[in-house]
Amino acid sequence: MKLALRIYQRALANQSGARYERFCQDIPTVYIENKKRYGAPKTREAFMKKYPKLSVKRVQRYMKFLGIQSIVYKKYRPHKSEAVYELGENLLNRDFTATKPMKNG
Template sequence: MKLIFEENKARYGKRRIKAELNNRDYKIGLKKVRRLMKKFNLKAICSRRKYKSYKGTVGKIADNILNRNFVATQPNQKWTTDVTEFSGPFGKAYLSPILDMFNGEVIAWDLSTSTNNQQIRKMLQRAFFKAQKSWGFNFSQWLRLTIST
């Protein structure tokens, strides 16, 4: 039993050790395994659960305007975004890009150590700034045009 425990780097608890002993043709019950583990002071290392940010439906759910039709006929017609978590030697990093559905081009992106509204806001500002250049006018001109009509 100690050998199985050490082979698996103290990650096996009573149930896994019992199953492994049964696989090796040692018929032993769970209570006996528990008693022996207590006697030999074998305590399994519990792995930490992964953080899950999902808290159910919070806030307003936007209407499904695209209805899974991701094909765009011209640039800047449909954009998509997501936040992806990466683990590295310095901890976690969160990448948030905006992709143009017309050609898959990355319009803008932001890399942060925590995912929050500030990261999304910076990414959107970069995307709108880049889009304004390609549209040929800036936001203040567009605002004047929309107010005058």
């Protein structure tokens, strides 16, 4: 049976859409399983066995379509709130006593 090229291409495009329809349903499960921390690259890695030809951009599109965004936590940087510093020696023998307010001596 002969088909016009455009009709054939359209049929192929519809098949690829159906292939990733299941993927679109699987995204929220992976997203929730990983405490909403996975973005597009890690979500893609989770699906590599099931969908080997899946690109990051396709995952980004589907995540945007579904309204899914990864939650980004800032890294905790520990610090001491009351640091005590030792005063260094006065090697230059400078005079730091004030003779008048706001004036050094």
